[in-house]
Amino acid sequence: MRSGILISIMAIVTMLLIFFPFWILKIDTPKYISCLGDVLPSVIIGMLVVYCLKDTDIIAVPHGFPELIAAAIVAGLQIWKQNVLVSILSGTVAYMLMVQLIFLLYILTSCWEKAQPLRHDSVY
Numbered sequence: 001m002r003s004g005i006l007i008s009i010m011a012i013v014t015m016l017l018i019f020f021p022f023w024i025l026k027i028d029t030p031k032y033i034s035c036l037g038d039v040l041p042s043v044i045i046g047m048l049v050v051y052c053l054k055d056t057d058i059i060a061v062p063h064g065f066p067e068l069i070a071a072a073i074v075a076g077l078q079i080w081k082q083n084v085l086v087s088i089l090s091g092t093v094a095y096m097l098m099v100q101l102i103f104l105l106y107i108l109t110s111c112w113e114k115a116q117p118l119r120h121d122s123v124y
Contacts, residue, residue: 049071052067052071061106061107061110062106065103066095066099066103067095069094069095069098070092070095070098071091073090073094074088074090075087077091
């Protein structure tokens with residue numbers, strides 16, 4: 001109980017220290033800060049896409065298909081629903097299901113087929 005009160009007081013004091021100059025001085029936001037506020041969200045999303053897809057191996061199975069499908073799901077849902085939380089959660093769930101179930105089954109079955117010895121039914 002005591003720690004909760006202390007954390008609340010620290011949060012309130014921190015917020016007051018942040019907002020105090022704007023309340024007292026009535027500072028207008030500079031134009032370059034407003035411009036950064038308009039541009040940075042798109043730049044951050046672009047950086048996240050590059051970061052998430054940078055280690056995708058397109059040569060080995062599954063050839064980056066789970067990543068591509070999940071990215072398409074996120075983009076499609078964002079365009080359709082315009083809800084970031086729904087888009088990201090749906091893409092994450094779809095990617096995890098594909099990696100854990102579908103593509104894992106494909107890899108295991110292809111490895112199983114390669115591991116089977118050849119049968120020779122003919123008699124020498």
